[in-house]
Amino acid sequence: MATVIEPPKKVNRIGLEMATYRGGKTTLCAGCGHNAITERIIEAFYEMGINPTQVAKLSGIGCSSKAPSYFLGTSHGFNAVHGRMPSVATGTLLANRTLLAVGVSGDGDTASIGIGQFVHLMRRNLPLIYIIEDNGCYGLTKGQFSATADVGSKQKSGAINDLPPIDTCALAIELGATFVARSFSGDKRQLSAILKAAIAHRGTAMLDVISPCVTFNDHEGSTKSYAYVKDHDAPLEEIDFIPYFQNIEVDYDPGETQDVQLHDGSHLRLRKLAADFDVTDRAKALVALEESHQNHEVLTGVFYVNPHQKDFLELLNLIDEPLATLPQERVRPGKEALEEIMEELR
Numbered sequence: 001m002a003t004v005i006e007p008p009k010k011v012n013r014i015g016l017e018m019a020t021y022r023g024g025k026t027t028l029c030a031g032c033g034h035n036a037i038t039e040r041i042i043e044a045f046y047e048m049g050i051n052p053t054q055v056a057k058l059s060g061i062g063c064s065s066k067a068p069s070y071f072l073g074t075s076h077g078f079n080a081v082h083g084r085m086p087s088v089a090t091g092t093l094l095a096n097r098t099l100l101a102v103g104v105s106g107d108g109d110t111a112s113i114g115i116g117q118f119v120h121l122m123r124r125n126l127p128l129i130y131i132i133e134d135n136g137c138y139g140l141t142k143g144q145f146s147a148t149a150d151v152g153s154k155q156k157s158g159a160i161n162d163l164p165p166i167d168t169c170a171l172a173i174e175l176g177a178t179f180v181a182r183s184f185s186g187d188k189r190q191l192s193a194i195l196k197a198a199i200a201h202r203g204t205a206m207l208d209v210i211s212p213c214v215t216f217n218d219h220e221g222s223t224k225s226y227a228y229v230k231d232h233d234a235p236l237e238e239i240d241f242i243p244y245f246q247n248i249e250v251d252y253d254p255g256e257t258q259d260v261q262l263h264d265g266s267h268l269r270l271r272k273l274a275a276d277f278d279v280t281d282r283a284k285a286l287v288a289l290e291e292s293h294q295n296h297e298v299l300t301g302v303f304y305v306n307p308h309q310k311d312f313l314e315l316l317n318l319i320d321e322p323l324a325t326l327p328q329e330r331v332r333p334g335k336e337a338l339e340e341i342m343e344e345l346r
C-alpha cells in the first residue's frame with residue numbers, strides 16, 4: 001500500500017500554525033467590519049511570531065468588544081464594564097509588565113461612555129495597542145449615533161446627526177499618545193502594516209479603524225459605510241513594515257520616504273503621498289486631520305509616531321519582574337519595616 005506523505009504544516013518563526021492564533025467562531029453579522037479586523041489581528045500576531053500565551057486581550061462592551069473572543073483563543077482575556085477597559089488594562093500591565101496587551105473598543109465604548117478613561121489612558125502612554133472598531137454607531141443596541149458620527153450623517157430611520165464628531169486620533173495626539181493611526185477594515189494591506197508596527201511600538205498605539213456596521217449604518221447618507229469610505233479615503237502614505245527579524249534593504253529615495261525605527265529594531269517605512277508630511281511632527285498631524293475634515297475626506301495612515309518617550313511602566317520605575325509573581329516576602333514590608341515607619345511618625 002502506498003504511503004501518503006502529508007505536506008509539512010506551515011508554521012511561523014516560533015513554530016506555531018495560524019490556527020493557534022484563531023479564537024471562537026464569530027457571532028457578529030456576516031460582512032461586519034469587525035470580522036475583517038479580527039482576521040488582520042490573527043495574521044499580524046501570527047506573522048510577527050508573538051506567543052499568544054503572552055498576550056492579554058482587553059475590551060469593554062459592544063459588538064466590537066466581543067471581537068477578542070474570536071482571535072488568540074489561548075491568550076488571557078478580560079471583558080470589562082462598558083467604557084472601563086483602560087482601567088483594567090492599566091491594572092493588568094501593572095500586575096504583569098511582561099504581557100503584550102491589546103485592547104479592542106468601539107466608538108461608543110471609547111468616545112461616549114468611556115471618554116474619561118480614554119483621555120487618561122492616552123496621556124499615560126501605557127504600553128497598549130488600543131483599537132477602536134469605529135462604525136459611528138452603537139451597533140449592539142441597534143444603531144444609535146455615537147460621538148464619532150459626522151454632522152449630517154443619516155440614520156437608517158432618516159434621523160440626521162447634528163452634533164459635531166470627536167476625532168479620536170486628533171484627541172489622542174493632543175493628549176500624548178505616541179503612535180496614532182487611522183485605517184479601514186477593508187484595506188488589508190494598510191491595516192496589516194499598521195497592526196504589525198503597533199505590536200513593535202512600546203507605548204500607547206491608538207488605532208481608529210473605520211469598520212462599517214452592515215446592519216445599522218451601511219446605507220446611503222452614512223459616512224461610515226463601505227461605499228462612503230471607499231469613495232473618500234485619502235491615504236497619507238503607503239506603509240511598509242519591516243520586522244526586526246527581516247533584513248532591511250535600502251531601496252528608496254529618502255526625499256519621498258520616511259523610515260522610523262521602532263523599539264525592537266523594526267522599521268516603519270512610509271512612502272509619503274504628501275511630500276512635506278513628517279510623521280514625528282505632532283502639530284503637522286493635527287493640521288492634516290483638520291484639513292481632512294474641511295475637505296470631507298477620510299484621512300488614513302500613520303499620523304504620528306514618537307518612539308522615544310518613556311512608557312507608563314518605565315515612568316513608574318517598576319521593577320523588571322512581574323509584581324503578580326513576586327513572592328510574599330518581597331511584596332510585604334515585614335513587621336520590622338512597619339515598626340520603623342511607625343517610629344518615624346511618632
Ligand SMILES: Cc1ncc(C[n+]2csc(CCOP(=O)(O)OP(=O)(O)O)c2C)c(N)n1
Pocket residue numbers: 061062063064065082105106107108109110113133135137138139140141146
Ligand atoms: C453602563 C452601560 N450603559 C449602556 C449599556 C448599553 N450598551 C451596550 S453596548 C453599547 C454601545 C456600543 O457601541 P460601540 O462601543 O460603538 O460598539 P459597537 O456595538 O458599535 O461595535 C451600549 C450603549 C451598557 N451595556 N452598559
Ligand code: SF4
Pocket residue numbers: 027028029031032033034063064135139140212213214215216
Ligand atoms: S450589529 Fe453592526 S456592529 Fe454589530 S455585529 Fe452586526 S454589523 Fe457588526
Ligand SMILES: [Mg+2]
Pocket residue numbers: 062064106107108133134135136137138139146
Ligand atoms: Mg460602534
